[in-house]
Amino acid sequence: MSSLSSRAVRIKIEAEESVKKQYTHFKHRLEIDHECILPVLDREMHSAFLQKGLSNLSSSYECLDASRPWLCYWILHSLELLDEPLSDETISQVAKFLGKCQCETGGFAGGPGQHAHLAPTYAAVNALCILGTEEAFQIIDRGAYCAASAARLTNIMTPELFDGTPEWIVRCQTYEGGFAGCPGMEAHGGYSFCGLAALTLLNKTNLCDVKNVLRWTGNRQMRYEGGFQGRTNKLVDGCYSFWQGGAFPLIHMILTMHSTKDDSSLSAESWLFHQKALQEYVLVCCQYPGGGLIDKPGSGLSIAQHFAGGKLSHVLNIGHENNIVRPTHPVYNVCVDKVVHADMFFKQLPPPKSASKSPNT
């Protein structure tokens, strides 16, 4: 069929070739690896790359000027996964910077002086919870934002706030099984994770078809490369290690919750995807020699990739003990101890009495 020899197939083959080159090169290194430490997560390099990014980013990040709380969150979470401590001075500096991004109407903006928006609000709240100091918590003015994650984490969730939301999210689940950005669109790894995690936060996972989510998400792992693609027939990309890979702990939890009897079908040792293959892809193909992670061999470096690719499984680890990262909370994407800490702080504060009272009036 002529349509199969199209440009799309050619770039797929090119991607496989670049991955093959990496794996072949790695195989040669393995042959002289007498201490059997390969593949290894280059913690020092990555950590140096992240620490540097916290205070200074090159001009190529200019396009992310409206996403600065995201940069803070990505870097802070990557560092906590690597178990890298921050100095008190840095913690305070970052907290103060995020404070400058908060608007008078509540909510956080992409940078000082910009408009408040739900996405940077989510990122800023997560970043502040990772910082976890009294100063950081005090910055969060809880009155005025409503992202499910931010709301639940800071104890302001009321039923009215999310009236109709789960039903809308479920309409985004497509015939393929994954979730789309809005009803009618194509299933996509990013939206799929968000949809599933939001339903989890809202205790409404029973509304979606979890069997289809599982089949679709499982099928996104590439049999050749080991990493995930974001949508059917697209190319492998390290960032979906997080979006697609992150869905499996949620799916596991949902299946456990919904099974009528004691379901021994679910493995207690492994998630329902090939964890070793994914780790090999990230460690062998996505580590940039100078620190940081990339989406696939031959691509440019980015902080976002670093955050997303870094979510290796913490149940099964391959290679050196260096490769073990700290366990993260599967819904909030903040390390578990920090979630507990933030939860304790905000539990002391009362939830708002009525969500219908608008903060702007």
Added chain:
Amino acid sequence: MNKDLHKELTYITNVINKHPKNYQVWHHRRVIVERLQDPGRELDFTASILQDDAKNYHAWQHRQWVIREFDLWDNELGYVEKLLRDDLRNNSAWNQRYFVVNHTTGFTDDVIEREISVLLDRQLQNYPSVLAFCQQLYEDRYRSPYLMAYMIDTYEEMLEQESDDRAATLKKAEQLCNALADEYDQIRGEYWNYVARSLTSRYGSQTNTVEQEVS
């Protein structure tokens, strides 16, 4: 006011051409089109973006919005067919096909017949059911994981409907799961082993008791 908005539309066209993957620019375009109540340029414009990047999510989202908002369904299947001729594996185009059918005719018997004829160059009516068709493919030694997965799903449906020969059906499904896990779809080994265990635990109880009684 109108004149300004048309200028603004031209302006945002240029910006989107430079930054086709930015959320805000597409939102701005939607606001302008909404104010103008004129979708005249939108189908051609999104088509031009999709020509460079056939899977641009924002372009597809804008296109779906325009089609739904201004009732522009008529020529969309034709457009989708053109895209599929270029690249049969363009999943965004397949999704659009579903979107159009779902909102226009719906999946009536006629439409399903038509869609199947799009997919197949073999005579489906020679086989009594889709499962038999798949089994024939399987016996012809096709080992596509998607084909095998589909057969497993069909067996599972048969098990749900309490078919006559439950044990045999279950066994066939389990064998397919094992073949996928061990040979044809190893990357999803964890998944297929889980499916096999789950089928056994749900439909294998009677069989197990029999076996236990025998042994």
